[in-house]
Amino acid sequence: MNEAVVLTPERILEATEDVLRRFGLTKATVVDVARALDVSHGSVYRHFPSKASLRDAVAKRWLDRANExxxxxxxxxxxxxxRLEQWLRTAFTIKQKKVCDDPEMFATYLALAQDAREVVEAYKDKQVDLIAKILSDGVAQGVFEIDNVKATARAVFDATVRYHHPAHAEEWAKPECPGRIDALLALLLKGLRVCKP
Amino acid sequence: MNEAVVLTPERILEATEDVLRRFGLTKATVVDVARALDVSHGSVYRHFPSKASLRDAVAKRWLDRANExxxxxxxxxxxxxxRLEQWLRTAFTIKQKKVCDDPEMFATYLALAQDAREVVEAYKDKQVDLIAKILSDGVAQGVFEIDNVKATARAVFDATVRYHHPAHAEEWAKPECPGRIDALLALLLKGLRVCKP
DNA sequence: TGTCTGACAGATATTGAAATCTGTCAGCGG
DNA sequence: CCGCTGACAGATTTCAATATCTGTCAGACA
Incomplete structure (x- = not known):
């Protein structure tokens, strides 16, 4: 039982990412993953009940890494x-970087995410919680004026959808984007701040 | 030359919408349109240089009607x-109604719009101009405080993308939507208003 | 005893031949 | 003369036969 050759979910996920990178989403099969690990495809099913669950796990890994x-x-x-501005700009940059550096892999993960609705939903909720954390800090600091922190965090998330939701990815590289982001953030921050008369 | 049987672009567009409604986007052919009009398909090409241009024209008609x-x-x-709040809520409602009443036809128009990039771009610009009109009215009325009306109009448009861009249509029917729209609009309006100390 | 294998059934994807469609144009008919 | 037709070439789509894949499970192996 050499630990290097024990078949673990982690190793399977690693191999799956590799296969996805090499073959793309539509061509990647469980048999390919098994071959990459030099086991039978039946063994993969010992750790993941279905191809869909394997894909979900890959999606989760990817999203978690991006979230760090x-x-x-x-x-x-x-x-x-x-901090909020930095958080939002970082969120945009992470996504934009991914789509620029490796559009093919981004498309793969995008398609992956389409089917992993639950995983994506959980990820979004986590994002909103992070925003809410910053907002409530701001309220404590006396710089933000917010009725309902949770609902407002969701509103901030919704308002910036255009720059973090992959459905709009093809617009991110356009030259007018940075200016539009600036205007959007300025508007949102003004909406959050306490009024200074 | 009975005017009822003269082949006009208008009549062709009418027939095209009909064919799209009956057959769906993928099945609808120029031959079908010609058959519906009881002419040869060559005649259709006398008025529209290509199938793509015919589709663009249908998309434009649809968007213009929705914009009225x-x-x-x-x-x-x-x-x-x-007025801004009413404008945005109306924009959301128009789209939402379309997707509820006839999801199939909505999907057809959505796919249509994918290829009619220029038409869609012009339509969006028109929307932003309408928002800008309301914003500058607000500035004149002394209720809005806005540096750059054009950029801010764009920001308002961007911030509400989630509720008017068809990519997010499947989320519009969810029960938490109205509350989220309320929170978003409240945040945006607070960002636009002059500060009352 | 527990992990892995490999053969299997049903589901899904690929492929290439045949059918259909797009876009053109010479010529018909009003 | 002018708008329309219908046949045509090349591009695209369909369809059914074929190949591959997913998910299961009885049994090998350590």
């Missing part, structure tokens, strides 16, 4: 407005 | 905040 830097920003303790 | 009520609201003269 955002968790750190939300957990920080600077002034909330700057 | 919004033009009226923008042209009104009540208080800008209420």
């Amino acid at each position: 830097p955002l968790c750190k920003i939300a957990a920080g303790d600077g002034p909330a407005p700057e | 009520p919004l033009c009226k609201i923008a042209a009104g003269d009540g208080p800008a905040p209420e």
